Amino acid sequence: MPGLLIATLKGPVLADAVEQVLTATAYELGMAVLAGLHIEASAEAIALTATDRYRLSTRTLVPARPAEQAWAGTVDGDDLRAAVADIRRSALVRVEAVPHGIWLRMSEREDRYCRTLPEGFPDHRLMLDSLDEVTTRVTISKDLLLRVLEEHPDEHVVLHITDHSMNIRSPNDEHSGIPLSATATGEALQIRFEMTTLYPAVSTAIGPEVMLDLRGHDGPVTIRSADRGDLTTLAMPIELDH
Known part of the structure; x- marks a missing residue:
């Protein structure tokens, strides 16, 4: 029996979005919702969101x-990961909601069922709407920043931002x-x-x-592409003297 149609999307686009947003999930005892992907569908758009409390990607x-x-609804992240390969190879995917889950309908592949999670998803809309004003904005080459982060020897990284550059160093x-x-x-x-x-937030950004x-x-940092804003990640810093 068909479910409620909540979106029809291009398979490769949906697969990329699922993989990008799911990088912000986490497995924590007693908080299963942090391992899920929250879906909000309307006639105009479908928003995918995940959070591990230190990052939020949408x-x-x-x-x-x-x-x-x-x-x-919030969909089980493992079920979606298992379906990504089939989604990517489908020209169009119909997303249908049914009680306790969603169906991913693909014309040339077997339909995939993903469970929904009963727990309520954190109120990310309230958090996004209550962000303080931006005090500093930095635009930098994604590949350059990732390369330096990959070679960084410490588990913590300090960004020192001035007028013309961003200096990356270890805390000590x-x-x-x-x-x-x-x-x-x-x-x-x-x-x-x-x-x-920081690294996953930068690595999933779209564009050069x-x-x-x-x-x-000490405020959350918004990280996104400099020329495409449809993928946005919030990353929480830690105290400088942590």
Whole structure:
């Protein structure tokens, strides 16, 4: 029996979005919802969101065909990962909601069922709407930044941002580091991250340049493509003296 149509999407686009957003999931005892992908569907768009409480990634897609009605639910992340290969090889995927799950309908492949999770998803809309104003904005080459992060020897990384560059150093190294050419506006600042928080947020950004919108040394940082804003990640810093 067919379910409620919540979106028809291009398979390769949906597969990429699922993989990008699922990097922000986590497995924590008693919080199964953090391992899921939250879906919000309307006639105009379908939004995919995941969070591990230190990162929040969200991507909005325009459906090839609109939803029959608005729908929201959190889908099991492991079920979606198992379906990604089939999704990517399908020209179009119909996403249908049924009680306790969704069906991914693919014309040339076997349909895939993914469970929905009963727990409520964190109120990410409230958090996004209540973000402080951006105080510093940095635009930098994504490949350059990733290369330096990959070679960084410490599990923590400090970004020192000035007018014309971003210096990357270890927390205990106050006077040296690796200067990277960047375009920066706003206040100079230092901010510290866990490598496991910052690296995935940068690596999943779309496009050759990544933009960081910072809100002081202790506020969440918005990381997205400099020229395409449909994938956005929030990354939480840690205290400089952590």
